[in-house]
Amino acid sequence: MCMHLTAVVAHPDDADIFCGGTLAKHAARGDDVTVLYMTRGEYGGFDTTEEEIATVREEEAIAAAETLGAEATFLDFEDGRITYSLENRLELVDALRELRPDVVLTHFRDDMHPDHRTTSRLVTDAYYMCSLPLLETDADPWEPENVYYFGKPTSSFEPETYIDVTDYQSTKEDAVLEHESQVEWLEEHGGIDAEFDGLVEGMRAEARVLGRTRGVTFAEGFVPLHKSADDYLG
Template sequence: MHLTAVVAHPDDADIFCGGTLAKHADRGDDVTIVYMTRGEYGGSDTTEEKLAATREAEAEAAAEALGANALFLGFEDGRVTYSLENRLELVEVLRRLDPDAVLTHFRDDMHPDHRTTSRLVTDAYYMCSLPLLETEADPCEPSNVYYFGKPTSSFEPEIHIDISEYQSTKQKAILEHESQVEWLEEHGGIDTEFDGLIEGVRAEARVLGRTRGVEFAEGFVALHKGADDYLG
C-alpha cells in the first residue's frame, strides 16, 4: 500500500498528520511526503535560498524520522497559485507515485498556500484517473483524499486515527524543523497556537484522542464519505 501526503511547506506534514504517516510506515506501507515549496519565507536574517536549503534538509530528516520519503516540487513559498499548468503538474506527480490514498490540507485555512494546495490536489486527484489525459506516467486511481487542518468552524474531523504509539515519533519529527520551531514560537503572529508548538500539538492530539477513547489521535475529513477508509 502507498500513502502520499501533499503539503505546502516543509513542516506541515509533521504537525498535521505526522502520527498517521509514521503509523502507516511502521505497518509496512510506502509513505511519501510531497512538499509544494521549500518554505523560503519562513524566517528572517538570511536569504531565501539559504533558508530554503536549511528547511529542505530539516524536512528530509523529519521524513526519515517518520519512515517516509521526501519529494520537493519547487513551487514558491507564499506564492502557490491555482492554474491548469500547476494542476497538471500535480496530476503527473500523483500518477508517478500511484498512491492508494492522498492526504492534504483542508480547503478552509488561513494560509493561502494551504488553501491553494488543497484545491490543486483535489482537482488533480479527479483528473489523474482520466485515460485520455496524457502525461508521462499512466493514469491511476487513488481511493480517496483525506483532509487535515486546524480546528475551525468548518473543519470538524470525521475520522480519528489513533496515534498513541506514534505521538513521540511525531514530536521528534517536528523537532527536526529546528529553524521553524524557534521561528514559529517567536513570530507566530496571528497563529497564536504556535506559542509552545510541541505542547500545543500534543494538547490537540490529546483532545482528539478523547473522541475515540485513546490517548492521542489525529483528525481527518474524507472527500468520499461512502468509501472504505484506508486510514487506520
C-alpha cells in the same frame, strides 16, 4: 496488504504537525509513505536569503520524513506564491501519477494560509483528473482510492475520521523537532500563527483532545473526500 500513502503539503513542516502520527503508523506497519512538498518554505525565516532558508528547510524536511519512516520529494512551487492554474493542476496530476498512492492526505480547504488553501484545491482537482486516459502527462493514469484532509484548530475543520496515534505521538514530536529553524520561527511568529505558541505542547494537547473523543490517548483527525470509504485510512 501493503498500501501507499502520499501526503501533499505546502511547506516542509506541515505533514509532521498535522498528520505525522498517521504517517508514522502506516510506515511502521510496512506501508509505503511519501511526503510531497510543494515548496521549500523559503519565506519561513529571519535575516537571511530565501535560498539559504530553502536549503535549511529542505534538509530539515528530509530528516523529519526519515524520522517518520517516509520518503521526501519536492516540487518547485514558491512559498507564499502557490497559485491555482491549469498548468499547476497538471503538474500535480503528473506527480500523483508518478507516485501512484492509494491514499492522498492534504490540507483542508478552509485554512488561514493561502498556500494551504490553494494546495487543497489543486490536489482535489488533480485527484479527479489522475485517472483520465486521454489526459496525457509524463506518467501513466492512476486512480487513488481517496483523499483525506487535515486542518488547523482555527478553521471550520471538523474531523470525521480519527486515527489512534497513541504509539506514534512521540515519533511525530521527534519529527517536528527536526524542523529546528521552524520551531523558533513559528513560536516567534505567534502574532499571526497563534496556535503555534508552544508548538509541541500545543500539538500534543490537540492530539489529546481528539483522542478523548475516541477513547484513546492521542489521535489525529481527517475529513474524507468520499464518505463511503472513510475507513480506508485506518
